[in-house]
Amino acid sequence: MSIQGLEAWLETPAGRYVLDWEQKKHDLLVTNVFGFNAVQLSLPRHDFLRTNRMPLRFRCDDGRYAGSAEILADLHYLPFATNSLDLVVLPHTLEFDAYPHRVLREVERVLVPEGQVIITGFNPLSLWGLKRKTTRQKTAPPWRGNYLSVPRLKDWLTLLGFEMQTGAFGCYAPAVTQEKWLHRFRFMEAAGDRWWPIAGAVYIVQAVKRQHGMRLIMPAWQDRKARAKALVSVARKVEKADQ
Structure with missing residues (x-):
């Protein structure tokens, strides 16, 4: 179930x-x-934080893509302090x-109260999910993943104290590999959004970490600035240790 190879697959037409x-x-x-x-x-080769305006934005990986x-x-075991991050993206x-x-x-641990997580995944309840079940290439990306449905993911998030904020499905074309066929199935995008919106090949969900019963007191600006500087120090130490 390794994500290794998915980076290369993202360069294909599909x-x-x-x-x-x-x-x-x-x-x-x-x-x-x-x-x-x-x-x-x-x-990490793809920057999903590129339009975010936070002063510190990092891409973290297990080292397979040097x-x-x-x-x-x-x-x-993320190298970040508890309640230290404002946003975590899980593509x-x-x-x-x-x-x-x-x-x-770990994401729940490192996020501050009211911090946000954004998750993308392949939808098992789609034409792509059907292709994954029937293909003989089960060890090739993107089929070797353990696809999680949105209801299941929502249950996991709820158990950890997250509250769903928004979400969307997309990519309604069949799992074809050639550019010309993807182009021919473009008409299914508008049709899918209207007639079978939960059957897109992929989804994105956004959730907020809640701590019910706790009054949220945001730290002073200077305190948060100091915490941001501390995070830079941690990142540099990790980089030096891996060199």
């Missing part, structure tokens, strides 16, 4: 079809998330990890 949709959605969502520290976990990530770390991270619960628990 991969670019998915990537274009996901990049546009990320660009819209992360623009209005404010704070000091934002981190993207996995797929030179692409600013921070190298085990995603099950297909959970479905290609053997222990997605651990990753999500």
Whole structure:
């Protein structure tokens, strides 16, 4: 279930079809998330935080793509302090990890109260999900992932104290590999949004970390600035340790 190989697949016609949709959605969502520290976990060659305006934005990976990530770390044990991040982006991270619960628990730990997480994934209840079940190439990307449905993901997030904010499905064309066929099926985008909106090949969801029963007192600006500087120090130490 390794995510290794998905980066290369995203350069194929089908991969670019998915990537274009996901990049546009990320660009819209992360623009209005404010704070000091934002981190993207996995797929470091693609910047899903590019339109975010936080002063510190990092791409974190486990080291399989040397030179692409600013921070190298085990995603099950993130090198960030508890309640230190304002935004975490998970592009297909959970479905290609053997222990997605651990990753999500770590995300909950490092996010500040009212911090946000944005998750993308392949939808098992779609034409692509059907292709995954019937294909003989089950070890090839993107089919080897453990696709998570949105209801299941919502249950996981709720158990960890997250509240769903928004979400969307996209990419309604069949799982074809050639550019000409993807172009011919473009008419299904508008039809899918109208007639079968939950059957898109991929989805994106945005959730907020809530702490019910707790009065949220935001730290002073200077305190948060100091915390941001501390995060830079941690990142530099991690980079030096990996060199």
